[in-house]
Amino acid sequence: MSPAPAPVIAQRFPGRSVLVTGAGTGFGAEIAVRAAQEGARVGVHYRSSKDGAEKTAARIRELGGEAELFQADITSWDDVKAMADAAFAAFDGLDVLINNVGDVAREQMSWRDITEDSIDHVLDVDIKGTMFCIHEFGARMLDQGHGSIVNIGSTVIVRGSARAPQYAAAKYGILGATKSYAQAFAPTVRVNVFAPGFIETEATLSRQDWQTGRGDTLRKLTPMGRIPGPAELAGTALFLASDDAAHMTGGYLVADGGYNMVGA
Template sequence: MTFPQRFTGKTVLVTGAGTGFGAEIAVRAAQEGADVAVHYRGSRAGAERTAQRVEEAGRKAFLVQADIAERAQIVRLADEVWSHFGRLDVAINNVGDVAREQMSWRDITEESIDHVLAVDIKGTLLCTHEFGDRMLTQGGGAIVNIGSTVVARGSARAPQYAAAKYGIIGLTKSYARAFAPTVRVNVFAPGFIETEATLGREDWKSGRGEQLRGDTPLGRIPRPEELAGTALFLATADASHMTGSFMVADGGYNMIGA
């Protein structure tokens, strides 16, 4: 398979690139010509596999570890990436906590609320703040925050997750205004994705997956590699007049729009 070379000579950072959607975004960026900073928090083995795939695509990989719920670690992460590559053209803020083990709103805990909001809102905000500030200094860049179409339908399963993804829209619009016109900031909102983690969920295995496929106009739930290039679109020259936007790819499930 041949890929468009939208990132030739560019550097791309993907947070949470050890597994799932983040790993596929990192690999796709490499297939399109980018050198890639592969971030992970705890999944070093997964990050090493992602880095190997980046190198197999003919590009350079750089592993960086950080807990993005802590500002000092985000600053260190940025220091390491800029020191290694000299600049960063694209940041994909993919890390998020979906409270995957919670099957009902009745099971919510204060600990889960705190962690989801700390990672999804605080972490994404601080990453956008730190990376965008440095991109302003270097004279350009693009940031893509990974959101979710849960903001259109809500989540009876995990309200804290829907609240967090709403927060990402607010912080994205705010920094898009703050950084314009030098650095663009957008949200990419996929619907359901058949990552290994999703496929392993009890509700998915007990019929939710089939129900969602039936309710999706395009009739299927994509694997993460199918949406990786879509997420990266927002960082390309073809999206040069997009900032503060919310772009959906969910097979028509939510049909949101004007």
């Protein structure tokens, strides 16, 4: 079998600004780099992984792009307000926000291991933190007269999660927040969910269950026959922020290799 051709990277964001939360590692880092490849000036947010954020910024600058770092704990409303003010000042407005930060309770291998602390943390980060970002950045986008927000969701809301019910509950919450703010901000600011299936990030590949057969099982159950890395899905996430998606708001876009086959 001949290798797949290299992807054609369109210039969908020349002169525009894109801020990606959690861009120091994993999927967020790849979205940030892909945005730069497509011509965007990029905001790289991090909470504690400053080294990772600086590496992402260095990758962007190596491409000839512009990168600005922003530190915030998104579970703090004051932090999010300060980050939004700083980003709008740095870029003289902001065109796109990608809410990538989320906690999947990765270390929990069974629903039997759930704790109240874990429930609180996952809901705080995934729902409250995402809502703070939508609220603050979206309000400023309304004032400037345009903008697009993409919340990174998950296909876990299709099938649930016997392993980590709090994670599935949190992603359902993001869908509800997305639809609510999509209505509140329309038609000026669009708000959508991008829902990837399984992604082979470094964190996923290091999981015990992934290494002991789960990865192989899921590949067999996926019609496309493989689990992609984060770079492959970065452009799909950014599609929802592009002009090609100009009539989409309150939407839920799935990219899971056919694993769930969601639809009518």
